Amino acid sequence: MVPSLNYDVLTDVLHALKEGNIRYxxxxxxxxxxxNALDQLSLDELFIVSRATAPFVSITVRHDVLHHLLAQARxxxxxxxxxxRAIHLGGSIALLKHYFGLTSNEVCLRRRLLGVSVPYGRTPEPDEKTDAAIWLQWQQRRVENLESPAALIAMxxxxxxxxPKPEGLSLTTVWKRIVLCEQDIIANRRTPHAGCD
Structure with missing residues (x-):
């Protein structure tokens, strides 16, 4: 391991020197x-130094940085x-852009990678029974801020x-119906959409 580490560090340093990055x-x-001495070495000398069994580099673990990176990765x-998950549930390009800032190209690529196909044409509107079921389920999980990640998780x-019940129901349909019903409530309409009571 040590000769390999010596070699890796020397390669990295020489690459930085070629770019003029002495600070690195x-x-x-x-x-x-x-x-300066490393920069003056011939190829043969560099090879000998890089293959030496005596380590000239020690490794230390910066625990605070590692913990931060692990948390960031999670x-x-x-x-x-x-x-x-949103893509598998039928999230539209508009929904994915709204919540995640994804472009249409990014969404299409992700769909292809996940093997998700989207039917052509407009998504059929849910019937009154499905609309009511969406609203009832939303009331059990309701999140005040519809723009938040928590609201999307609830949706x-x-x-x-x-x-499993209404065939063809997608996350996009649920999102649109919930947003519409919430807007109706805010506007205090007398005749809200079906299921928004």
Whole structure:
């Protein structure tokens, strides 16, 4: 392992030197004289130094940075899982752009990678019974801020709970119906859409 580490570090340092990035070499712990000496070595000399069994580099673990990176990786993984879940549930390009900022090309690529096909044509509007079921399920999970990730998770749960029953129900349909009903409530309409009571 040590010769490989020596080789990797030397390769990295020499690459940085070729780009004129001396600060990077110094950040690794090399002095200016050492950097200059490395820069003067012939290929044969570099090979001998890089293959030496005596380690000239020590590894230390920066626990705070590692913990931060692990937490960041977990958060990003969960974020990607939510996006994939939304796509599997029939999230439209508009929905995915709204909640995740994805472009239409990104959505299409993700759909292809996940093997999700989208039927052509407009999605049929839910009947009154389905509309009422969506609203009832939403009331059990309701999140005040419809723009929040928590609201989208709740909408996905509504979709999943109703999916086996009404054929063709998608996350996009559930999203549109919930937004419409919530807007009706805010506007204090006397005759809200079916199921919005």
């Amino acid at each position: 070499c110094e950040s690794l712990g090399f002095t200016f004289d050492e950097i 958060q990003e993984y969960r974020h990607q899982q939510v996006i994939n 996905m749960q509504v979709t999943e709970s109703l999916m």
